[in-house]
Amino acid sequence: MNESATYSLWLEPSGNVAYKLQERIKKLSKEKDTPLFSPHVTLLGGLNSSETELIPLANTLASSVAPFELQLTKAGYLDTFYQALFIHVEENSQLQELRKNACRLFDCGEKNDYMPHLSLLYGDLSQKEKERILNLIGREFYIHFPVKNIVLMQTDGKPDQWQKVHAAMFKSN
16 A cells, blocks of 8 residues: 555546547557556545545445446647547536536545546647547547446556546446
8 A cells, every 4th residue: 555646536438438439549659659558537535644534435436426428528628748649528417417516525625627528548649640540530529438437546657657546336227
């Protein structure tokens, strides 16, 4: 257990959708020689408490929500390493409520800068290169997947050093 680590809460796709997204991430990261990572939607990042504090909070948060669907929509990019290329997640009431509860439980205040997305590529690429990739892979996505748990990830270091610490299942319907 690492008491000074940084953690994030993730929502992960599963099954065939997870496999297809992982393959796309793998292909892009290999082509561009950028870090490989698992497909996920970050619910909350930058958590600095200990695992002994975070695991029960993740369990409490997960027990407050039933499984729900996330919809991936349009591709986008920013000029930041971890948001080099991504697909927006359509906000729905379940995601908004989960985020609000997470901010309350994990004492992060009501941050209004949340942009739910699923990254496809990390790295420092030019806008021209990002546009070229989008022209190849497309800009609109109609991918939806069920979210069944919250994953606590230790996110120190490079993406290949990140570790799954705990998965808290949502309450059953």
